[in-house]
Amino acid sequence: TVPVVGGRAGTTIVPLLSQAQPHTTFTDEERDALTHRIMFGGDEVVKAKDGAGSATLSMAYAGAEFADKVMAGLSGETGVTECTFVESSITEAKFFSSPVTLGKEGVEKIHDVGAISDHEKKLIADMMPDLLAQAEKGFKFAKES
Numbered sequence: 001t002v003p004v005v006g007g008r009a010g011t012t013i014v015p016l017l018s019q020a021q022p023h024t025t026f027t028d029e030e031r032d033a034l035t036h037r038i039m040f041g042g043d044e045v046v047k048a049k050d051g052a053g054s055a056t057l058s059m060a061y062a063g064a065e066f067a068d069k070v071m072a073g074l075s076g077e078t079g080v081t082e083c084t085f086v087e088s089s090i091t092e093a094k095f096f097s098s099p100v101t102l103g104k105e106g107v108e109k110i111h112d113v114g115a116i117s118d119h120e121k122k123l124i125a126d127m128m129p130d131l132l133a134q135a136e137k138g139f140k141f142a143k144e145s
Helices: 028-039 041-050 056-074 118-144
Strands: 004-006 013-015 081-086 095-103 107-110
Touching: 004 118, 013 028, 013 118, 028 041, 041 056, 056 081, 056 095, 056 107, 081 107
Parallel strands: none
Antiparallel strands: 004 013, 004 095, 081 095, 095 107
């Protein structure tokens, strides 16, 4: 399992490979290649389908996994933690995907990203302007609609 924080598109998707479970180490080249595949996996699927579809199965699977976690929390299971895109104050972005604890009332606690590598810190810093711009575009759209 690899926590993924940040946003939901391209470079704003930041996998925290340093927190992979079970713990795994990567060379810099392996880390960079895997990070890119996680960030742009949806694009890779579209390309593999030669433009004739999208990564809907991947999104559906992720949605089902998340729904299972939500239901576990709502049913009283404790210690249910999952990354999700939430309104947050852990970064300068108003909305940020981060680990949350899920419980009987939904999101019980929003966690910071925890101990991360210098490489991951740089990925977050580098993507933040894009994430902020994407959010601003969404706010503007909602206001004008």
